[in-house]
Amino acid sequence: MTFPVLRETREDVAIITLDDPARLNPLSDDMRAGLLFEFEAALADEAVRTIILTGAGGNFTAGADIRQLGLPGGPDPARSRRRLMPLHRLMELIAGGPKPVIAAIEGAAFGAGLSIAAASDYLIGGDSVRFGAAFGKIGLTADCGLIWSLPQRIGRSLARDLMFTGRPVKAEEALSIGLVDRIVPAGTALDAALAKAAEYRSVAPLSITAMKAAFVENGGTLADALALERQQQPMLSMTADHAEGIAAFREKRAPVFKGR
Known part of the structure; x- marks a missing residue:
């Protein structure tokens, strides 16, 4: 159709x-x-x-x-x-x-x-x-x-x-x-x-995904926001894009993010 x-x-x-x-x-x-x-x-x-x-x-x-x-x-x-x-x-x-x-x-x-x-x-x-x-x-x-x-x-x-x-x-x-x-x-x-x-x-795709999810929950309390952060941040710290961002910062170059 x-x-x-x-x-x-x-x-x-x-x-x-x-x-x-x-x-x-x-x-x-x-x-x-x-x-x-x-x-x-x-x-x-x-x-x-x-x-x-x-x-x-x-x-x-x-x-x-x-x-x-x-x-x-x-x-x-x-x-x-x-x-x-x-x-x-x-x-x-x-x-x-x-x-x-x-x-x-x-x-x-x-x-x-x-x-x-x-x-x-x-x-x-x-x-x-x-x-x-x-x-x-x-x-x-x-x-x-x-x-x-x-x-x-x-x-x-x-x-x-x-x-x-x-x-x-x-x-x-x-x-x-x-x-x-x-x-x-x-x-x-x-x-x-x-x-x-x-x-x-210039921003890692998974970071944007996480922040969008957090914005949708913006009607909650500060405690809710911090609880969501405790879920998201440890997971993001394990991604290849996080490692790439750190490497790019140290090497003074633009990062190449791949969404993983």
Whole structure:
């Protein structure tokens, strides 16, 4: 089956592109399935160290596919749950998976598109970017973990305001409130994301994996954080990348990490 999602690899970076530009890349059932399929494939590829998420045609996504809402036969809670499942799994892998995820966002990033972007490790927006969480305007709650991820970026009060009003947020405000990490000229977000991915090469992949896992647990206590550290650090100290990092430091050269 062909999904409206593309994946290509440039060096050690997988670029996953939502590819239904004529309709602003809506999150149809096929788009959801394709996103999860390509993301899992990128995670399984040992040559891939970083994943970039982006959209075709100058937009990320307009959010839910309105054509698949309010179908004949009336409300169907079971179908609603089924449609959420691939996106929920995707969100778990973005936030807590073993590889860093960069969102390269141009144009519209609405609804679950905002949820995906907010959960990414680094968010770059073109200066034409527009975010929105208008779930309440169609009588729904924010989904795909946005109530978890958005407050981590912009704080609880601002997150409430964006979700309770559904108002759009453009590039300048998005940068000022911390919703995006960097704004670049329109059309260059992907290039900037590739440059950011190159910066990650100086850090051992398993170290990033461990720190991502710790960030997902950030709602716990200091004792919880220290307990996780006691699990992770001894294991990392036994890796080949740790030995390589020490050797590179002593030899005054750049390390060559291999993720093991």
